Amino acid sequence: MAEAPYDPDNIFAKILRGEIPSHRVYEDEAIVAFMDVMPQGPGHTLVVPKAPSRNLLDADPATLDALFTVVRKVALAVKKALGADGVTIMQFNEPAAGQSVYHLHVHVIPRFDGVPLKPHTGGMEKPEVLADNAGKIRESLAAG
Ligand code: DGP
Secondary structure (H helix, E strand, O other): OOOOOOOOOOHHHHHHOOOOOOOEEEEOOOEEEEEOOOOOOOOOEEEEEOOOOOOHHHOOHHHHHHHHHHHHHHHHHHHHHHOOOEEEEEOOOOHHHOOOOOOOOEEEEEEOOOOOOOOOOOOOOOHHHHHHHHHHHHHHHHHO
8 A cells, every 4th residue: 555645743753843842862964863752661762864764665775774773772772761671672663663753763761670561652651761761861971
């Protein structure tokens, strides 16, 4: 089935343009990372390229290089910031695969031994919890 075209008014495009707020932890010329408002675990972060693509399937390979370099950087930072035992990386393409926001993004989720993931797009987290985790992750990124 043919996929829908990229919609420049999707929620992450609006976040990238600063039209709606987010708890940003990282930004460079190509990539932004911010807290997921419906985290599957504490410290769940989304890494998002600025270049428009619906998902991985229509992305420019050069964008993917920059994206996954930052995914690794953010994975190391969230693991340290949250004191996690591991990190799950997830990325969904099209509704059949669980995608709900149609601007390419990668989920970076700190994991703790014996603690299952919460459901995908489950409950909204409190803004103060997101702000607190974002602060820890920013510090961890700054420390390198
Ligand atoms: P996916 O199914 O991979 O498209 O996941 C989209 C994720 O985006 C999901 O985990 C919930 C999160 N999300 C949805 N709306 C917003 C929002 O307005 N702000 C932020 N920060 N995250 C959002």
